[in-house]
Amino acid sequence: MSRRETLRVKHTLQFSPTAPFNFDATMHKPDHFPSTDNDWQPGVRWQTMLWRGVQLGLRIENRGTVGKPRVRVSVWAGRRLERQFLDSLRDEITYRYNLRLDLTEFNRRFAKDPQLGPVIRKWRGMRPMSYCSLYEGMIIMIVLQNCTVQRSVNMLQALFERYGTRLSYDNKELHCYWPPDTIDRASEQELRQLKVGYRAKNIKRVTEAFARGGFDEMDLRRKSRDEQRTALLGLYGIGPASVGYTLFDGFHHWDEFEHISPWEQKIYSKLFFDVEPGAPVPVDQLLRLFNQRFGDCRALAVHYLWEDLWWKSKNQHIPWLEKLIRL
DNA sequence: CATCAGGGCCCTG
């Protein structure tokens, strides 16, 4: 059912991110579940993108160093892209991967923190990133809810195979997201056949908001955090946990920390208090600690510690963590 | 084999 396309036209964009910039720790997040719209190896991230209705294949490549960062993005498409389109794409890539984020103040402020300081030095220049659009992010939030990692992987893959497009470029084959109106035209029953369960209704209603409800990512970016939170919570099937992640990753509120889910609570308890998962530290106590220690950088600071943990887990066994993440 | 809890959220009482 899934359509396929070979992208033959190539353009190139050059970026000079603010220094320091850690390419791999920004372009690969080991805590993200694997999905077939992207791939990574040290120095290169492949990422498909549906931008202004055009299917693109990106190859994002490290061409510099932490101190002198350069990034080259090769853009494959089915046709030649006009200048104005490429300019808007450049802006969007800069936004999504936070290429203009200035970390110097953050680095200075926490250099002496006994826990965070060493981690900042290790991952110097790492930024949060969101590789997808807000709509696509909402789909990811829905398939994450109330299930194991493998099940999330299966659901997103089924959606890609039914509604997405397989793009061939740069000797890669990756899926590209569908535009909202594709699923807007599909029935809930059809979605259920992809084993998304009760989420079929949520996917339909979120999709409808983007396809016909005037829900617009770019409008929302210009609004206040409270307005963003209210709007996101208004999406059917999107609650406080999903909104928390989105305000951080998608809307760049580096102090957004209102919600901690039970499994994260257990991990934070071990990370910050070294207590066993059986008797986790209360959520409000964790939030108070983050606030005291990291202030208006609390979400960014915890991101550093969180990612560090996941990189460690990628390279060596951390039994207590593996037990908590339900692969 | 069957049973059940679970990386939330909505709805009801």
Added chain:
DNA sequence: CAGGGCCCTGAT
């Protein structure tokens, strides 16, 4: 504002 139900999967 507490608690039941929801699809499916994997652990027990």
